[in-house]
Amino acid sequence: MKKAILLLLLISTIHSEGLFAGGNKDFGVTVGSNNSFGNSYTTVGVNVNYYIIDNLSIGASYNAFLGDSPSINEVTVPVTYHIPIEGVSYRPYLGAFYNQTFIEDPFKDYNIWGGRIGVSLQTSMNSFMSLGWVQEFSTSNKKRDKKGYPQISAGFSF
Secondary structure, eight states, X not given: OHHHHHHHHHHHHHXXXXXXXXXXXXXXXXXXXXXXXXXXXXXXXXXXXXXXXTTEEEEEEEEEEESSSSOEEEXXXXXXXXXXXXTSSEEEEEEEEEEEEEEOTTSOOEEEEEEEEEEEEEEETTEEEEEEXXXXXXXXXXXXXXXXXXXXXXXXXX
């Protein structure tokens, strides 16, 4: 397994170009909906990523849950790898993340970790859209919680 991961990273540094090249940065926005504590929220967020090598990025994101109470805010640190495929305008991706969720009193803050899988489609020279699946895991109140959901996002690279 370690050899396969190393081989993928080596191939990605040889064949990467454009949006996912080492040294690039991208900026994205997220808009969605979520249900927590029996309430419905509109979720808005921003994220930034830096490609430390071709196809491999590390980033930070902030999401706010708007429209109900209690107040919820999230800070996430993702790592994403875009699998290089020559001659196409899309790239499958795999990722992992750690999230800290801050909730208004009397509720307690909690941590989430998880993964994501999907595909990014280059929509112009400096922009892309991504469609994927996110799987979250958390440990709260001595029980394990997990949930999965689809994710759609757009980004701009510079």
